[in-house]
Amino acid sequence: xxxxxxxxxxxxxxxxxxxxxxxxxxxxxxxxxxxxxxxxxxxxxxxxxxxxxxxxxxxxxxxxxxxxxxxxxxxxxxxxxxxxxxxxxxxxxxxxxxxxxxxxxxxxxxxxxxxxxxxxxxxxxxxxxxxxxxxxxxxxxxxxxxxxxxxxxxxxxxxxxxxxxxxxxxxxxxxxxxxxxxxxxxxxxxxxxxxxxxxxxxxxxxxxxxxxxxxxxxxxxxxxxxxxxxxxxxxxxxxxxxxxxxxxxxxx
Ligand SMILES: C[S@@+](CC[C@H](N)C(=O)[O-])C[C@H]1O[C@@H](n2cnc3c(N)ncnc32)[C@H](O)[C@@H]1O
Numbered sequence: 001x002x003x004x005x006x007x008x009x010x011x012x013x014x015x016x017x018x019x020x021x022x023x024x025x026x027x028x029x030x031x032x033x034x035x036x037x038x039x040x041x042x043x044x045x046x047x048x049x050x051x052x053x054x055x056x057x058x059x060x061x062x063x064x065x066x067x068x069x070x071x072x073x074x075x076x077x078x079x080x081x082x083x084x085x086x087x088x089x090x091x092x093x094x095x096x097x098x099x100x101x102x103x104x105x106x107x108x109x110x111x112x113x114x115x116x117x118x119x120x121x122x123x124x125x126x127x128x129x130x131x132x133x134x135x136x137x138x139x140x141x142x143x144x145x146x147x148x149x150x151x152x153x154x155x156x157x158x159x160x161x162x163x164x165x166x167x168x169x170x171x172x173x174x175x176x177x178x179x180x181x182x183x184x185x186x187x188x189x190x191x192x193x194x195x196x197x198x199x200x201x202x203x204x205x206x207x208x209x210x211x212x213x214x215x216x217x218x219x220x221x222x223x224x225x226x227x228x229x230x231x232x233x234x235x236x237x238x239x240x241x242x243x244x245x246x247x248x249x250x251x252x
Contacts, residue, residue, distance in 0.1 A: 009127060015119060019112045019135040026111060027137065029161050033209060044087075044117045053088045058196065060238055065090050067235065067244050068152065068185050075101035078149035082107040083138050083172060084156045085114040094152070095125035104129075106148075108136040139167035143175045146252065150181040157222065158187055158211040165210075165222050173224050178252030188236055188243035189215040196241060219245060 010018075026039055037043055047053070054061040065088075072080075076098045082091065085107060098105040105125070109115050115133045125131040136142055138156070151172045157165045172182050187204075190197045204211050219234075220227030229250030236243050 012119070015133070016112075016116060019115055022135055024110060024135050024137060027164070029164065029210075030110065030159075033207075034159060038111045038114055041113050044113050047087045048117060050088050058200075058238070058241075060242060061088060063237065064185055064242060064244075065093065067237065068154070068183055069093060069097060071183060071235075071244060071246055072097065072150070072152070073101070076105075076150075077101040077103045079103060079147065080105045081141075081143070081148045081151040081172075081175065083141075083151055083153045083168065085109040085111075085118045086154045087117075089121075090154060091118055091131075092121050092125070095122050095131045099125060099128065099130045103149075105131045106134060106143075107131065108134045108138065108141065110135070110137045138171060139164055141171045141175055145174055146177045148176050148180065150183065151176050153182065153184045155185060155187075157184065158208060158214050161210050162213060162222070165213075169222050170224050173249050176249050178249055180249050182247040182249060184219075184243075184245045184247065186219075186243055186245070187211060187214045188240050190241040191239045194239040194241060223247070 031039060035043075037047065050061065057064065072094075074097060076094075078101075080094070080098055080103055082094065082105060085091065091107060095105055107115075107118050107122075109118065112135065115135055119126060119133050122131040122133075126133075134142075138160075153168070153172065156168065160168060169182075176182055201215075220230075220232065223230060227247075231248040233246040233248075234243055235245075
């Protein structure tokens with residue numbers, strides 16, 4: 001497989017300038033509820049630590065990463081899209097698997113600070129022309145129909161208002177080829193006996209007001225046509241506190 005091409009590599013300065021002047025704004029819900037987590041430069045400094053993410057995920061950061069990567073395969077060929085950035089080593093690890101499979105990985109996010117951080121973490125893979133970052137809103141990806149083999153959405157749906165979440169899935173389904181996969185890692189409705197249901201949910205509901213939907217609505221209700229024509233394979237873990245869903249999109 002050839003990743004190299006004669007095209008010059010975009011400098012960091014050009015990249016930063018392009019994402020800060022392209023007119024794509026921070027969505028209102030993100031600025032209102034998540035400015036402290038993703039939007040300000042110091043948010044990256046604060047949260048970009050594996051131990052911190054592991055703490056926030058109650059010790060499940062490693063198993064969840066492992067779970068989704070095992071589902072996607074050791075070698076990932078073709079075109080993969082990651083819809084929004086995340087803290088930690090998931091992106092560099094995914095880049096390694098994509099590199100091993102001779103594929104490419106495109107990562108989008110609407111917050112410039114997140115994209116800069118993602119570029120820093122995946123720089124070797126970027127220089128190898130395996131990974132690219134794009135400043136996009138998940139509701140308007142701007143990529144061609146059927147242009148990706150798969151997409152990954154890691155803990156994004158619970159952070160979006162319902163209408164935005166539906167648009168994100170509509171866009172994911174549009175850009176992923178028919179019969180391709182959309183992998184989603186998210187909260188699920190835990191078992192009644194789970195202690196975190198009583199300790200953590202109340203905190204989460206204050207900090208993350210849209211997360212409540214994860215418990216009260218059927219996941220398929222956010223998918224285009226209510227998920228009709230898709231195959232959903234769900235893997236629950238940690239007393240059903242978390243889930244990995246592999247969606248196979250309908251044939252087009
Ligand atoms: C993937 S989610 C949650 C990740 C998880 N908390 C972590 O870091 O491990 C957070 C990301 O989604 C991005 N995001 C939120 N709304 C978005 C949208 N409409 N379009 C693109 N990115 C979005 C935020 O900027 C942030 O980088």
